[in-house]
Amino acid sequence: MPSFVIVEKCDGCKALDKTACQYICPNDLMVLEPVQKKAFNQEPEQCWECYNCVKICPVQAIEVRHYADIMPLGSSTIPMRSSNDITWTIKFRNQKTVKRFKFPVRTTPEGTIDCFKGFTLPSDLADLKKPGFYTGPARTE
Amino acid sequence: MALEREFCKWSFCAKPEVVTVETDLLLVGGGMACTGAAVEAMAWAKATGLKVTLVDKAALDRSGAVAMGLSAINTYVGAENKIADYVGMVRTDLMGIIREDLVHSVGAHVDQSVHDFQDWGLPIWQKDNENHTVDGQVARDEGLPLLKDGGKCCRSGKWQCMINGESYKVIVAEAAKNALGMENIYERVFIVKLLTDKKNSNRVCGAVGFSVREHKTYVFKCKAMIVACGGVVNVFRPRSVGEGQGRAWYPVWNAGSTYAMPAEIGAKMVLMENRFVPARFKDGYGPVGAWFLFFKAQATNAYGEDYMAKNWDKVKEEYPGYADAPGTCLRNHAAMMEMRAGRGPIMMHTDKAMQKLAETLSKKELKHLEAEAWEDFLDMSISAACLWASFNMEPDKVPSEIIPSEPYLLGSHAGCAGLWVSGPSKNYMGAPDSWFWGYDRMTTVEGLFTAGDGVGASGHKFSSGSHAEGRMAAKGALAFILDHKNDKLEAAQNIDEVIAEIYLPFEIYEKYKGYTTAPEINPNYLLPKHVQTRLQKLMDEYVAGCSTMYQTNEIMLNEGLKRLTMLKEDATRLAAPDLHELMRAWEQYHRILSGEAHLRHILFRKETRYPGYYYRSDFLKIDDSKWRVFTISQYDKNTNEWKFETEPYKQLVK
Numbered sequence: 099m100p101s102f103v104i105v106e107k108c109d110g111c112k113a114l115d116k117t118a119c120q121y122i123c124p125n126d127l128m129v130l131e132p133v134q135k136k137a138f139n140q141e142p143e144q145c146w147e148c149y150n151c152v153k154i155c156p157v158q159a160i161e162v163r164h165y166a167d168i169m170p171l172g173s174s175t176i177p178m179r180s181s182n183d184i185t186w187t188i189k190f191r192n193q194k195t196v197k198r199f200k201f202p203v204r205t206t207p208e209g210t211i212d213c214f215k216g217f218t219l220p221s222d223l224a225d226l227k228k229p230g231f232y233t234g235p236a237r238t239e
Numbered sequence: 240m241a242l243e244r245e246f247c248k249w250s251f252c253a254k255p256e257v258v259t260v261e262t263d264l265l266l267v268g269g270g271m272a273c274t275g276a277a278v279e280a281m282a283w284a285k286a287t288g289l290k291v292t293l294v295d296k297a298a299l300d301r302s303g304a305v306a307m308g309l310s311a312i313n314t315y316v317g318a319e320n321k322i323a324d325y326v327g328m329v330r331t332d333l334m335g336i337i338r339e340d341l342v343h344s345v346g347a348h349v350d351q352s353v354h355d356f357q358d359w360g361l362p363i364w365q366k367d368n369e370n371h372t373v374d375g376q377v378a379r380d381e382g383l384p385l386l387k388d389g390g391k392c393c394r395s396g397k398w399q400c401m402i403n404g405e406s407y408k409v410i411v412a413e414a415a416k417n418a419l420g421m422e423n424i425y426e427r428v429f430i431v432k433l434l435t436d437k438k439n440s441n442r443v444c445g446a447v448g449f450s451v452r453e454h455k456t457y458v459f460k461c462k463a464m465i466v467a468c469g470g471v472v473n474v475f476r477p478r479s480v481g482e483g484q485g486r487a488w489y490p491v492w493n494a495g496s497t498y499a500m501p502a503e504i505g506a507k508m509v510l511m512e513n514r515f516v517p518a519r520f521k522d523g524y525g526p527v528g529a530w531f532l533f534f535k536a537q538a539t540n541a542y543g544e545d546y547m548a549k550n551w552d553k554v555k556e557e558y559p560g561y562a563d564a565p566g567t568c569l570r571n572h573a574a575m576m577e578m579r580a581g582r583g584p585i586m587m588h589t590d591k592a593m594q595k596l597a598e599t600l601s602k603k604e605l606k607h608l609e610a611e612a613w614e615d616f617l618d619m620s621i622s623a624a625c626l627w628a629s630f631n632m633e634p635d636k637v638p639s640e641i642i643p644s645e646p647y648l649l650g651s652h653a654g655c656a657g658l659w660v661s662g663p664s665k666n667y668m669g670a671p672d673s674w675f676w677g678y679d680r681m682t683t684v685e686g687l688f689t690a691g692d693g694v695g696a697s698g699h700k701f702s703s704g705s706h707a708e709g710r711m712a713a714k715g716a717l718a719f720i721l722d723h724k725n726d727k728l729e730a731a732q733n734i735d736e737v738i739a740e741i742y743l744p745f746e747i748y749e750k751y752k753g754y755t756t757a758p759e760i761n762p763n764y765l766l767p768k769h770v771q772t773r774l775q776k777l778m779d780e781y782v783a784g785c786s787t788m789y790q791t792n793e794i795m796l797n798e799g800l801k802r803l804t805m806l807k808e809d810a811t812r813l814a815a816p817d818l819h820e821l822m823r824a825w826e827q828y829h830r831i832l833s834g835e836a837h838l839r840h841i842l843f844r845k846e847t848r849y850p851g852y853y854y855r856s857d858f859l860k861i862d863d864s865k866w867r868v869f870t871i872s873q874y875d876k877n878t879n880e881w882k883f884e885t886e887p888y889k890q891l892v893k
Binding site for chain 1: 278279281282283285286287296297298300301302303306307316321322323344346347348350351352354355359360361362374375376379387403405406409410413414417418427451479480481482483484485486487490491492522523610613614617618621622624625626628629630631633663664679707710714715717718721819822
C-alpha cells in the first residue's frame with residue numbers, strides 16, 4: 099500500500115520527540131493511530147514511494163509493498179542509510195536473485211555545513227543589482 | 240451556478256488560532272529554488288538588516304522535487320562549455336521561443352551553486368588521473384581537485400554530471416537551515432492565498448495559509464516574496480489510476496500553487512501551453528538520460544527498428560528548421576509515430592548496451608558498471624529499480640519498455656511554462672526594454688518574485704539552475720525591499736474573510752455530513768479526490784492527454800472548458816473532514832487554475848509548437864510567421880476573465 103508499517107516493530111517513536119515517518123513524509127501521508135500508537139499510510143494512492151519514511155524509521159518497521167496495479171508480489175528493496183552511505187538489498191520475486199549495493203551519500207559530517215565560513219560576506223548594497231553570488235562571481239561571456 | 244454559494248460563519252467548525260508573522264522577505268516553498276534563496280538572502284542579512292522567513296508545506300530535509308534524491312546534476316556548464324552553447328541548446332529544445340536573458344543569466348551563475356554543493360558535501364562523480372570514473376567519496380579520499388579547482392566531473396551528457404545524490408536535498412536543506420535558523424522556518428504550513436496592498440492592488444504584501452498539524456492559521460506579512468513551490472502534477476489523468484498514480488514522474492505533491500496563487504492576484508503567465516511529456520521507463524518512471532547518454536543504449540520499436548533513424552527525415556520534412564538537432568519533444572514525436580502505427584512498445588535495449596560495454600571491461604569494472612546502472616534508479620526513482628526486481632528483470636540481460644507519460648506543467652526541466660518575469664538588468668545582452676522592470680525575476684506583481692518552476696520561457700535549469708535562480712531572485716527581492724523601505728503596506732483583503740474562505744471546506748463538511756449515511760456520497764459537496772479525478776478526466780480527454788495520444792482541437796478544447804468551468808464552480812463546494820484533506824482541497828483548487836491556464840493557452844496558440852508534447856490537430860504545423868511569440872495571459876479573479884497578449888521572441892545570443 100506503498101509504504102506499510104509492520105505492527106510488531108512500530109513503537110510509535112515513543113522515545114523521540116516526534117514520529118519520524120510522520121515528520122518526514124513529503125506528502126503528509128504517515129499518521130500515528132492515536133489508540134494503538136502505531137503509524138500507518140493514510141493515502142496509499144498518493145505515495146511517491148520515495149522511501150523517506152523507510153530510511154528514517156529508527157526501528158526498521160517500514161517497508162514498501164509496491165503499487166498493486168503495477169507490480170507482482172514477492173520482491174523487496176530494503177535500504178540501510180547511515181550518516182555517510184546507504185546500502186541497498188534488493189531481492190527479486192524469484193527469491194533467488196539478490197543484489198547488494200552501497201553508495202556514498204555525503205562527504206561531510208551531518209550537521210556541519212556552515213555555508214558562510216571562509217567567505218567575506220557582501221557589504222556594498224549596490225552589488226545586489228549586479229551579477230554574482232557571495233560565494234563567487236558570475237561568469238562573463 | 241447550480242448550488243447556492245456557501246460561506247464559513249464558524250457555525251459548524253471551530254475558528255482556528257491565528258498566528259501573525261511579520262518579516263521582510265518571505266520564501267514560499269522549500270525546494271531547490273527557495274533553499275538557494277535562503278542562503279543567498281542570509282549572506283546579505285548583516286548588510287541589509289532584513290529578516291527572511293521560509294514556509295514549507297512539508298519538512299525541508301525532504302521536500303520538493305529532489306526529496307527522493309537525484310542521480311545527476313543536469314545543468315553544469317563547466318569550463319569546457321560556453322554559456323552561448325547552453326542558451327543554444329535550450330532554444331533548440333524548447334522549439335525556438337525562450338527568454339534568452341533569463342537562460343543566459345542562469346548559465347552564468349549555475350556552476351557556482353554546483354561548486355557550493357560539492358563544498359557542502361554532495362558526492363560528485365569525478366574522473367581520476369587515469370580518466371577512470373570514481374564516485375564522489377573516492378574522489379575526496381583520493382584527493383582529486385574539486386570542480387571549482389579544475390577537477391573533472393563525470394559527464395553523462397554535454398551538460399550533465401553524475402552524482403551520488405541520495406542525500407542531495409538533505410545537504411542543500413542543511414545549508415539553508417543553518418543559514419536561516421530553525422526559528423525562521425515554518426514547516427508543515429501550506430500557503431494558499433496571497434495578500435495585496437490596499438493602496439496598490441498590484442503589490443504583494445503577505446500570504447495566508449494553515450498548519451496541516453494543528454488547528455492554526457498563519458498570516459505572513461512581508462515586503463517582498465518569492466513563490467517557488469514546483470510545477471503541476473496529476474492535473475492530467477495519469478497512466479496508472481490505482482495506487483500507481485502516486486508514482487508520478489514529477490513529485491506528486493506539486494499542485495500548481497506556484498502558478499495559481501500569483502495568477503489570482505493578477506501576475507502574468509507565459510507559455511502556459513507548454514508542458515513536459517517525459518518518455519521514461521514504463522510505470523516506474525526511471526530516468527532515461529544516463530541510459531541514452533552514459534551507457535549508450537538504443538531505443539527501438541517492437542520490431543527492433545531505431546525509431547529516430549527511421550523517422551527523422553519525416554520529422555525534418557514536417558518541422559523544417561526545428562529538427563536539425565533532436566529536441567526532447569521531437570524525439571517523443573518520432574517514438575509516437577511508431578506507437579500510433581501500432582508498432583509499440585518502445586524498448587530500451589539496456590541489455591545490448593551493457594553487453595557491449597562488457598566486451599572491454601574487467602570483471603571489477605563490470606561490477607561497478609552494474610552498480611552504476613542500479614544507482615541511477617535507486618537515487619531518484621526507487622520504484623523503477625523495484626519494478627525490475629518484481630518482474631525478475633536484470634537490465635544487463637533483458638530490455639525494458641519506455642513510454643511517454645501523462646503531461647506535466649513545469650518551468651525548470653525540459654519545459655517552460657511559468658510566470659512572466661523581469662530579466663536581470665536593463666537591455667541584458669541586448670534584451671528589449673519590455674523585458675526588464677527593475678528587479679531580477681520579479682513577476683508583473685510588484686514585490687512578487689519567483690524561481691525554478693515558476694519562471695516561464697526559461698527551461699533546462701533543473702535542480703542546480705533552480706537553486707541558482709532562487710539566489711538571483713533573492714538578490715532582486717532584497718534590492719526591491721531596500722528601494723521601497725518607506726512603503727506602508729496594509730492588506731486590501733479582510734483577513735477574517737480570507738481565513739473563513741480557507742476553512743470553508745471544514746464548515747461544509749460539518750454542516751452536511753449527517754445528511755447521508757456514507758460521507759463519501761453527498762449531494763451537497765465534493766471531496767478533494769472527487770475534484771481531482773474529475774479534473775484529470777476532462778484534462779485527459781479534452782486537453783490532449785494520453786488517451787487521445789496528446790491530440791486536441793478547438794472544439795474539444797471548448798468542450799473541456801465548459802466542463803472545467805463547472806468544476807471550478809463546484810470547487811466552492813469542496814469538503815474536508817480533517818487538516819490533511821483541507822490541504823488536498825486547496826491543492827485541487829490550485830490544480831484547477833493551473834489546468835485552466837494550460838487549456839486556455841493551448842486554445843490561444845493556433846499551431847502545434849511542441850509536437851510530441853501535444854498536437855493541435857486543426858493546426859498541425861509550426862507557424863513561425865504568426866506564432867514565434869511569447870503568449871502571455873492574465874487572470875482577473877474578480878471578473879473571472881482571462882486576457883491574452885503576445886510579445887515577439889528576440890534572439891539575443893548568437
